[in-house]
Amino acid sequence: MSAPRLELRGIAKRFDGLAVLDEISLHVRKGEFVSILGPSGAGKSTIFKLLTGGLAPDAGSVAFDGAPLLAERRPFAFMPQHDALMPWRRIIDNTTLGLEVQGMSRSAARERVMTLFPEFGLAGFEQHWPAQLSGGMRQRAALLRTVVQERDMLLLDEPFGALDALTRAGMQRWLQTMWERHSWTTLLITHDVREAVFLSDRIYVLTDRPARVLTEISVSLPRPRLDLASAQASAIEADLLHTLLNSTSEQRNRPCLTAVI
Incomplete structure (x- = not known):
């Protein structure tokens, strides 16, 4: 078994005396798709803020890769919950933004991203404004902007949470295809149990705040995953929901946490 690319050991974080993360330990190996699943407000996004600096x-x-993560070298390409496309930049210029910030010339950045527009389903929309694209197309443009930077690892923070159910399902299938094609090392934050089961090799389940790793679940479903209505997928989903609901209920009944939202 390969050594982890990313490894967190005993991570703790407090804000104004309030414990948010409590001894979080997890890892992601090269080429894996790993999800962090937990209730809203459990501190999942705090983990990403720690990773991105x-x-x-x-x-x-x-x-x-076995060495301490340095502030001056963050090997992650990060995609937040919302696409964060700049409305005054055309799609071609939005997708080159990360490369330009790194110092690449505008012409060289455009040359690199143009080859990926067909693969991301955006061919013919290079000169459109963000407001002219559907929600799913905007998310694909945002992911293109992220992966074209060719960083060692992708961090995805609930990237489809703002989409309607049908669009979200389509984006999840599309992301699965792209991940398999490119072998991206990926860490996803989500509160969507079905999304985690559909996309992940492994899932870390967090408790309510202060967040701890409650359990780690391997998802042994075959790929590509086309049928989440299978008995095996449904069983994993039901087990995850049961674990989350019981954990949340127990945490919120503790007197020391009654003031925590």
Whole structure:
């Protein structure tokens, strides 16, 4: 079994005395698709802020390829919950933004991203404005902007949470296809149990705040995954829901957490 690309050990974080993360440990190996699943407000996005440099942990360590994660070298391409496309830039210029920020010339950045527009279902929309695209197309443009930077790992923070159910399902299938084609090492934050089962090799389930890793589940469903109505998929989903609901109920009944939202 290969060594982890990303490894978090004993990560803890507090805000104004309130414990948000409590001894979080997890890892992601090369080419894996790993999800972090937990209730809303459990601190999932705080983990990503620690990885992307927005926050520093109070305790614990983060390593990438066996070495401490350095502030000056963040090997992640990050996609947040909302597409964050700039409305005053055409789609071609939105997708090149990350490359230009890294110092690549506009012409070279355009040359790199243009080859990917057909693969991302955006051919013919290069000169459109973000407002002219559907929600799913905007998310594909945002993901193109993310992966074209060719970083070592993708961080996806509920990228389809704002989409309607039908569009979200289509995007999940599309992401599965792209992940299999490119072998991206991926860490996804989600509160959608079915999405986690559909996309993941492994799932870390967090408790309510202060978040701990309650359990780790391997998803042994064959790929490509076309039928989440199968008995095996339904059983995994039911087990995850049961675990989350019981954990949330137990945590919220503790007197020390009655003031936590």
